[in-house]
């Protein structure tokens with residue numbers, strides 16, 4: 001087993017040798033982590049998170065890096081972002097509330113969403129959110145009224161769909177003309193949005209925005225979007241005799257989940273490709289989510305049963321599943337897993353790792369070679385579990401959502417506590 005970053009593991013992942021061998025994360029053995037915090041559990045390598053923030057910050061020293069909070073957000077993460085000099089992108093009132101709870105200056109928050117409510121927009125205006133990314137004509141009107149009522153001039157960016165098809169799953173591609181997000185460039189809606197924003201004295205056009213999709217591993221789509229958006233920015237400036245200071249080209253850089261996955265370009269390579277297309281005087285912004293949070297976290301599960309079906313195969317059931325990782329069921333996302341709590345000399349035998357939910361599609365990893373002697377009580381570790389897992393976790397079948405434990409230099413602390421049945425029951429009348 002190769003516990004290297006290129007295979008999706010965080011930098012502190014290491015294997016202690018010998019017969020009592022086990023996986024260590026942040027200097028702590030997984031047996032100790034499981035005993036103290038229970039399973040399933042997301043174990044987040046804090047130094048990996050900060051190092052990934054720094055990679056983006058260093059790639060774009062003269063621009064803005066807004067972390068895409070939808071990937072994974074909690075107040076402690078907000079504090080890390082602050083310390084690393086990153087801004088934050090939120091897309092709901094709830095994410096905005098977490099940003100505020102973590103102490104982020106609202107002026108460094110960018111507010112996204114294709115259907116922000118009037119109440120959410122009112123709150124954003126009242127808090128002094130740095131920028132609202134307008135997504136529809138209705139929203140331009142709504143926000144104009146709210147800014148006028150508040151007696152302020154609200155900075156906005158216009159979200160544009162540049163007609164770029166990113167090479168990714170169709171559910172997470174957002175840059176094409178047929179999208180619920182933004183204003184289509186090809187259909188002329190983006191040009192009309194620029195006209196309307198410029199005609200609204202209560203709005204200040206701070207920039208243009210596009211985001212073509214997520215889990216993208218090649219540079220082509222990013223470069224094409226940057227070229228189209230730059231041309232549109234220059235056309236708009238010429239048409240209206242204005243200067244548009246900023247181009248925000250969104251997030252979307254993918255990660256490796258398992259050995260053999262395509263290796264995505266580095267943040268520096270992405271920024272270089274964008275910079276080549278964007279005029280030097282235009283301030284560049286990016287919104288990485290997954291490429292920061294994803295590789296920081298290992299999900300730990302305990303094996304509950306091993307079922308062999310003659311002529312069919314082997315099912316290994318763990319104590320989590322689609323409620324803590326819906327990505328395999330939603331997008332066909334492929335992960336890997338290893339037995340992390342002991343060394344085994346047994347030969348590999350293929351298994352399907354499934355969850356505990358009342359659903360046949362509750363599969364975490366398909367066709368995975370695991371040691372043939374895998375057994376109840378073993379801990380399974382799934383790397384690259386930091387993005388869109390805890391943030392998309394559900395209470396399906398009334399399971400409680402797992403905690404997030406930050407590990408660093410031999411110490412571990414809870415940054416999101418485990419949900420309890422009392423938390424669930426509190427909702428009911």
Ligand SMILES: Cc1ncc(COP(=O)(O)O)c(C=O)c1O
Nearest residue numbers: 068211214251252287288289290
């Ligand atoms: C507007 C916007 N910005 C940033 C992101 C973050 O994307 P990723 O996590 O793929 O970097 C997303 C999600 O895809 C998004 O919709």
Ligand SMILES: N[C@@H](CCCC[NH3+])C(=O)O
Nearest residue numbers: 070172214215327387388
């Ligand atoms: N939830 C998606 C990514 C969506 C990105 C948000 N616009 C995933 O898990 O891959």
